[in-house]
Amino acid sequence: MSLLLTGIAELTTNDPARGDGHADRGDALLGVVRDAALVVSADGLVEWVGPADEAPDADTRRDLGGRAVIPGFVDSHTHLVFAGDRSAEFAARMTGTPYDGGGIAVSVAATRAASDDELRALVAARVAEMRAQGTTTVEIKSGYGLTLDDELRSLRIAREVTSHTTFLGAHVVPPEYASDRAAYVDLVTGPMLDAVTADGPTSLAESIDVFCEPHSAHAFDGDEARTILEAGRAAGLALRVHGNQLGPGPGVRLACELGARSVDHCTFLDDADVEALAAARGTTVATLLPGVEFSTRSPYPDGRALIDAGVDVALASDCNPGTCYSSSIPFAIALAVREMGMTPAEALHAATAVSARSLGLDRRIAPGQPAELAVIDAPSHLHLAYRAGVPIVRALDL
């Protein structure tokens, strides 16, 4: 049965063909239609989009009561497969203990010790929590297993809830390899990668990722990261990179050089990094994760400068137990506006259209597209940042 949605005060389509109206609200960027309606087909695809007074009939209808509708958030960077509680590490960091990535080993130990069903229940609860906050598409990385079996298990559990899985065996060097890093890189690029791609290149993981960070003794330097990414590319995986999170480094330029879909964090950039990102526009997205800067009391990346330089900027949560246990994209949007100089429209676009592109997706609300929608208890998308911290947006169940 087709469904007609009415009572939409403002519809963000992300379709440039539709943008008009208030320039200062970013209507052109967001492809905003005011007083809109939407028809969804029985199989969950958008059939028709336009002004309410031109809407066709449908089998059933639902009135959204003057709310705003947006594309569901695409959270393109998360680490949801983990067990254990690191809240005390957070509290210690807030009173002065610095973050260097070492706490990841705590989550690795707890994750290895958890049963499949325990991990499955934790992931399901986190995905449900995200959906309740407007996220309809989620990428999930492995990286708290760090043995062949535990990485495979993490990816299998992630794949049960999303096709956007990322092999992050190169999250950190696990403690048992601390004195022989090369052997761990060999394990990641050899047996682990072989097992991940055994049933076909993307049977278990869509992408490969590496925490490239010379400022952490636990993470990987530029040469190690290149080895890992090139092996992943040769095996048929798309590339993602954790780059320039804790200080300047080679991660961003390496990602751009290798044609990664995304380089994430981008907290410490120099001019050459920004130029590389601008030159990689259309290929490599800079995914900013301001919840991490919030939760580690780091300076924020300059989102404004990146956009002005012509960089494709996405926003994601980085939901993880160490540096940001926030799954809230509205919170990331509010931080992008408050701390990174992005407009409310740019921030919403970054958390939908651009983050989608970094996963190879088209996230417009247009005929033929999946009706992955979120609804805001407010008349416009401006309220996402205006009402910081308040849960006013949720995925729309059709």
Place this chain on the structure above:
Amino acid sequence: MSLLLTGIAELTTNDPARGDGHADRGDALLGVVRDAALVVSADGLVEWVGPADEAPDADTRRDLGGRAVIPGFVDSHTHLVFAGDRSAEFAARMTGTPYDGGGIAVSVAATRAASDDELRALVAARVAEMRAQGTTTVEIKSGYGLTLDDELRSLRIAREVTSHTTFLGAHVVPPEYASDRAAYVDLVTGPMLDAVTADGPTSLAESIDVFCEPHSAHAFDGDEARTILEAGRAAGLALRVHGNQLGPGPGVRLACELGARSVDHCTFLDDADVEALAAARGTTVATLLPGVEFSTRSPYPDGRALIDAGVDVALASDCNPGTCYSSSIPFAIALAVREMGMTPAEALHAATAVSARSLGLDRRIAPGQPAELAVIDAPSHLHLAYRAGVPIVRALDL
């Protein structure tokens, strides 16, 4: 029927007699009991508190599944009685338009134009939204009416949902009095105050408040504020002050001198202000409103320094359409920890015990006290800041 609550991984009682356990988690300050139970009487009072293995029987029982329970948040500073939408003003401010209080007139016009039932519905929705985020007690100010009738109407509507109402006729000088400020002060301290207290000093308002701010042409200077507060005190109202929000000024010292229950904002303080607040400990609370600094891109007050100086520090939302349309106390707690150097325990204490004191309330979980509780979808209060932006706390319906 009495109710036994079990499955409480961590209970914050705010009762200093109970504090023990982890010093670095603030257990002493919060009076934490781990693996706790609670008996609530048929009339909603706490009957018994203690370790679960010592719990008495009750008529019914409910298992909270290993969650943390805290006293419900006391939001001691809100402006919930308003109509209209100022999200575009927020968006403009985020791209550079400074805040000077002038936008209040926009809300005044919309509020005057709204019907009683419209205002009532708006207030009810906002209180419900706050309860869904863990707030069980709310103070509500008038101040978007600014005529005798509209201020009375605002207070009557607020009093329908809380006894903690505050007369804020002195929010700003309304446009129609811009050329005769003294006449407006006379109106506030004369006919308005007479009407507010006509049926007894606290029949309609518990407190009087003034926006003391020499840096805004719309607000009141120190002499005007003193006149208003002294008139309110003479009429039998408790005193509250908006002080030192936009720059240094006389508000904080005036509040301390006059024995106000609270002086709110405290964004720009000098040493003499801090000394006055420390000397007023036990009488005047400094209520910090970090959602305002977030939403106006202002520097944050130094909560750490205030606590270290011996000042009673409370946290509240300041939920209002201009400078902070966030009703989220968890968000304020996360900001207090990230931006103001407060520990998670100090922030929770500030948003419950200390904010309660500023309303003349005792907000401990102890026998004989009202069972105003909130429950966290996590095993400890640390998660309130650790999981910034995620809606994990709600008022507990008994």
